[in-house]
Amino acid sequence: xxxxxxxxxxxxxxxxxxxxxxxxxxxxxxxxxxxxxxxxxxxxxxxxxxxxxxxxxxxxxxxxxxxxxxxxxxxxxxxxxxxxxxxxxxxxxxxxxxxxxxxxxxxxxxxxxxxxxxxxxxxxxxxxxxxxxxxxxxxxxxxxxxxxxxxxxxxxxxxxxxxxxxxxxxxxxxxxxxxxxxxxxxxxxxxxxxxxxxxxxxxxxxxxxxxxxxxxxxxxxxxxxxxxxxxxxxxxxxxxxxxxxxxxxxxxxxxxxxxxxxxxxxxxxxxxxxxxxxxxxxxxxxxxxxxxxxxxxxxxxxxxxxxxxxxxxxxxxxxxxxx
Amino acid sequence: xxxxxxxxxxxxxxxxxxxxxxxxxxxxxxxxxxxxxxxxxxxxxxxxxxxxxxxxxxxxxxxxxxxxxxxxxxxxxxxxxxxxxxxxxxxxxxxxxxxxxxxxxxxxxxxxxxxxxxxxxxxxxxxxxxxxxxxxxxxxxxxxxxxxxxxxxxxxxxxxxxxxxxxxxxxxxxxxxxxxxxxxxxxxxxxxxxxxxxxxxxxxxxxxxxxxxxxxxxxxxxxxxxxxxxxxxxxxxxxxxxxxxxxxxxxxxxxxxxxxxxxxxxxxxxxxxxxxxxxxxxxxxxxxxxxxxxxxxxxxxxxxxxxxxxxxxxxxxxxxxxxxxxxxxxxxxxxxxxxxxxxxxxxxxxxxxxxxxxxxxxxxxxxxxxxxxxxxxxxxxxxxxxxxxxxxxxxxxxxxxxxxxxxxxxxxxxxxxxxxxxxxxxxxxxxxxxxxxxxxxxxxxxxxxxxxxxxxxxxxxxxxxxxxxxxxxxxxxxxxxxxxxxxxxxxxxxxxxxxxxxxxxxxxxxxxxxxxxxxxxxxxx
Numbered sequence: 001x002x003x004x005x006x007x008x009x010x011x012x013x014x015x016x017x018x019x020x021x022x023x024x025x026x027x028x029x030x031x032x033x034x035x036x037x038x039x040x041x042x043x044x045x046x047x048x049x050x051x052x053x054x055x056x057x058x059x060x061x062x063x064x065x066x067x068x069x070x071x072x073x074x075x076x077x078x079x080x081x082x083x084x085x086x087x088x089x090x091x092x093x094x095x096x097x098x099x100x101x102x103x104x105x106x107x108x109x110x111x112x113x114x115x116x117x118x119x120x121x122x123x124x125x126x127x128x129x130x131x132x133x134x135x136x137x138x139x140x141x142x143x144x145x146x147x148x149x150x151x152x153x154x155x156x157x158x159x160x161x162x163x164x165x166x167x168x169x170x171x172x173x174x175x176x177x178x179x180x181x182x183x184x185x186x187x188x189x190x191x192x193x194x195x196x197x198x199x200x201x202x203x204x205x206x207x208x209x210x211x212x213x214x215x216x217x218x219x220x221x222x223x224x225x226x227x228x229x230x231x232x233x234x235x236x237x238x239x240x241x242x243x244x245x246x247x248x249x250x251x252x253x254x255x256x257x258x259x260x261x262x263x264x265x266x267x268x269x270x271x272x273x274x275x276x277x278x279x280x281x282x283x284x285x286x287x288x289x290x291x292x293x294x295x296x297x298x299x300x301x302x303x304x305x306x307x308x309x310x311x312x313x314x315x316x317x318x319x320x321x322x323x
Numbered sequence: 324x325x326x327x328x329x330x331x332x333x334x335x336x337x338x339x340x341x342x343x344x345x346x347x348x349x350x351x352x353x354x355x356x357x358x359x360x361x362x363x364x365x366x367x368x369x370x371x372x373x374x375x376x377x378x379x380x381x382x383x384x385x386x387x388x389x390x391x392x393x394x395x396x397x398x399x400x401x402x403x404x405x406x407x408x409x410x411x412x413x414x415x416x417x418x419x420x421x422x423x424x425x426x427x428x429x430x431x432x433x434x435x436x437x438x439x440x441x442x443x444x445x446x447x448x449x450x451x452x453x454x455x456x457x458x459x460x461x462x463x464x465x466x467x468x469x470x471x472x473x474x475x476x477x478x479x480x481x482x483x484x485x486x487x488x489x490x491x492x493x494x495x496x497x498x499x500x501x502x503x504x505x506x507x508x509x510x511x512x513x514x515x516x517x518x519x520x521x522x523x524x525x526x527x528x529x530x531x532x533x534x535x536x537x538x539x540x541x542x543x544x545x546x547x548x549x550x551x552x553x554x555x556x557x558x559x560x561x562x563x564x565x566x567x568x569x570x571x572x573x574x575x576x577x578x579x580x581x582x583x584x585x586x587x588x589x590x591x592x593x594x595x596x597x598x599x600x601x602x603x604x605x606x607x608x609x610x611x612x613x614x615x616x617x618x619x620x621x622x623x624x625x626x627x628x629x630x631x632x633x634x635x636x637x638x639x640x641x642x643x644x645x646x647x648x649x650x651x652x653x654x655x656x657x658x659x660x661x662x663x664x665x666x667x668x669x670x671x672x673x674x675x676x677x678x679x680x681x682x683x684x685x686x687x688x689x690x691x692x693x694x695x696x697x698x699x700x701x702x703x704x705x706x707x708x709x710x711x712x713x714x715x716x717x718x719x720x721x722x723x724x725x726x727x728x729x730x731x732x733x734x735x736x737x738x739x740x741x742x743x744x745x746x747x748x749x750x751x752x753x754x755x756x757x758x759x760x761x762x763x764x765x766x767x768x769x770x771x772x773x774x775x776x777x778x779x780x781x782x783x784x785x786x787x788x789x790x791x792x793x794x795x796x797x798x799x800x801x802x803x804x805x806x807x808x809x810x811x812x813x814x815x816x817x818x819x820x821x822x823x824x825x826x827x828x829x830x831x832x833x834x835x836x837x838x839x840x841x842x843x844x845x846x847x848x
Contacts, residue, residue, distance in 0.1 A: 035727030037441040039366040043755075043765030046449075050441055080441045082357075082515070083364055083493035093516060148546060155554040163554035164547045165540055166517055269542035269551070271517035279357070279516075279543060282692070284723045 033284035077287030086291035097272030104195035116207025138201035210242030251307035361496035362481030372838030378481030378504030403469035429485035533845035560824035585744035595773020601686035601735035626670035655748035655799035682712025689738035744836030
């Protein structure tokens with residue numbers, strides 16, 4: 001296990017280094033941030049001075065080396081637009097994104113697994129088939145569009161929930177989150193549901209197909225022959241066996257919705273990291289773009305690591321040293 | 324089962340419809356832009372608009388673009404280079420300290436020294452040689468050269484206490500610690516990307532604004548802003564897409580506040596390159612000449628465009644046709660230039676005269692995320708040009724790429740809008756966008772068409788050096804006549820309207836410079 005972890009960390013470091021180079025080159029190619037940000041009144045001379053001040057006149061490799069040197073000193077660069085450290089901007093927005101992604105995942109898991117089980121066990125019934133076709137619809141509808149429909153239905157026409165934004169933030173056990181206030185929860189319902197739709201559909205389908213596959217296996221038959229109660233068969237023998245692919249997907253989906261909740265965050269004006277990256281790209285705020293992508297990669301790697309470790313607990317046949 | 328469902332719905336709806344009613348003296352605004360709380364960081368018009376709430380300036384511009392006293396009550400010219408300003412007495416900053424000449428000097432000194440600033444306010448101060456304190460409430464501003472527009476330029480600089488100006492970083496402002504001014508509102512809370520809250524300054528020296536508290540909700544997505552307005556989450560909507568104006572006007576309890584703004588749109592024409600990058604002959608091959616160098620061709624471009632159709636059909640009536648690059652009724656608007664006419668037959672005749680009876684091929688470029696309907700306008704123009712024989716393709720791109728390429732003169736025909744609000748005249752647009760590019764003199768920094776005419780340059784330089792406003796106006800009118808009427812160096816299109824969506828309960832008057840101002844809002848009678 002320890003060797004595994006060390007090897008993983010070293011790999012991660014190499015990936016980060018390579019990605020930083022790719023991102024840096026990509027961002028460099030998009031355009032010059034000064035052209036977007038400078039006021040139209042500025043003269044050519046002021047423009048040049050600004051470019052010089054921000055170090056944008058140096059060749060790309062030199063800028064990249066400076067960037068690496070700063071990282072070694074623990075600095076990820078300062079935002080051009082906000083004049084604050086990029087990493088502060090990202091971390092400041094992380095809790096909002098985290099609570100949104102977390103709530104979405106909770107919805108997806110706690111609805112998806114029971115629905116999937118039902119659909120798998122009753123594959124030929126009307127309800128089973130409706131769940132499966134429902135999940136196909138969830139899959140194929142664009143988040144953007146569903147989000148707008150939800151706003152129109154629940155916020156504008158029915159007036160039950162606020163249209164957008166993050167509500168009041170409460171403190172519980174030293175954690176500040178909008179999960180702890182009524183106002184916060186009311187603001188959270190729509191975006192979290194919207195973000196949950198895709199992973200929900202995925203989990204339903206995986207659970208359902210796993211269930212119907214496993215139910216026909218020999219050990220299930222003997223379990224039933226042994227006279228075990230249905231709940232024990234489903235929740236112990238069945239679940240244990242179908243959980244591995246589901247955990248993988250949940251892990252991957254969690255990193256995806258954490259890093260790329262961009263669409264949902266934009267529609268619902270959720271002040272999270274996804275909106276920060278979109279705005280930074282629009283304004284060519286290079287330090288924030290680079291820092292964001294590096295942080296995202298880090299999150300992906302951490303969650304994948306976590307999933308691998310979870311594997312070894314769920315399935316004793318899995319040995320981490322071999323991975 | 325059905326009864327249970329009914330019960331659940333009943334409970335849900337009763338819980339959810341517990342409304343947090345907004346207090347009567349609270350104004351909630353949906354805005355697309357994050358503010359810079361630091362008044363001297365990132366000089367873009369939205370930040371200048373935010374700054375007006377917190378920070379007083381020496382003089383300000385009112386909603387119609389006129390210079391009005393603010394922290395300076397009166398001023399006189401000692402001579403052409405020296406201005407004496409009397410400062411308002413008894414003014415207190417939000418932290419209770421007194422305002423005096425030292426604060427002015429320190430604020431102006433901070434402007435060029437904010438680190439890591441991609442858009443400095445320095446273009447508002449670099450004509451100033453020194454500012455000296457005559458007594459605590461009198462200052463003398465000495466300019467490097469006679470500079471008639473000084474008052475308008477310094478209207479861009481927010482005044483902060485000297486102690487803060489000497490030490491505070493942008494971060495200190497963002498956290499609210501240093502966000503101290505003399506303005507009608509005080510800093511209350513700022514959550515980046517989410518909300519910015521300000522509270523009325525009860526000790527404000529002037530007329531107090533109507534609302535005690537203003538909450539800016541930061542929502543870059545226009546559909547979300549619209550939803551927030553319709554859903555009752557906000558009272559005012561900044562940056563209303565023209566396409567949604569109709570939806571809003573159809574609803575009973577909303578309206579659209581509108582007025583012509585100081586932004587005029589035009590097309591840059593490549594009058595510089597011998598071979599223009601996006602002009603092709605009818606077979607799509609590169610040409611060895613640039614037809615756009617011929618004034619007849621440029622006139623044909625203008626005659627081919629039906630401005631009334633653009634205004635009516637694309638802009639939904641929310642614009643006014645323009646025949647020059649400053650709007651009618653503004654200082655320095657030239658009365659000598661005829662109305663821009665639509666005459667496709669004459670355009671074809673001119674093309675034939677110029678030696679292009681069958682026209683040629685062209686690509687028009689424009690941004691797709693900068694101005695209301697920018698992409699649609701460019702498409703409409705392309706169709707109109709194609710109709711007279713100039714087969715035009717459209718290429719639009721995000722502003723982050725567009726403006727840089729435009730200014731490198733990579734386009735043949737390029738769409739742009741220029742806000743004339745700061746100078747209240749054509750001075751800035753003409754000198755920056757049409758004077759021959761000259762780095763050392765600071766002229767022509769946005770001359771993307773490459774226009775160059777010594778006679779025009781001389782007129783602009785005369786206007787810049789003129790201290791007498793009549794003399795300046797005459798020089799600017801002359802320059803506009805040369806550039807538009809004689810040389811046809813650009814195609815003026817229209818002046819756009821500033822539009823704000825509002826609930827019936829709020830009465831809002833937009834400012835001509837497109838700046839949002841909570842001071843211009845009050846509860847409707």
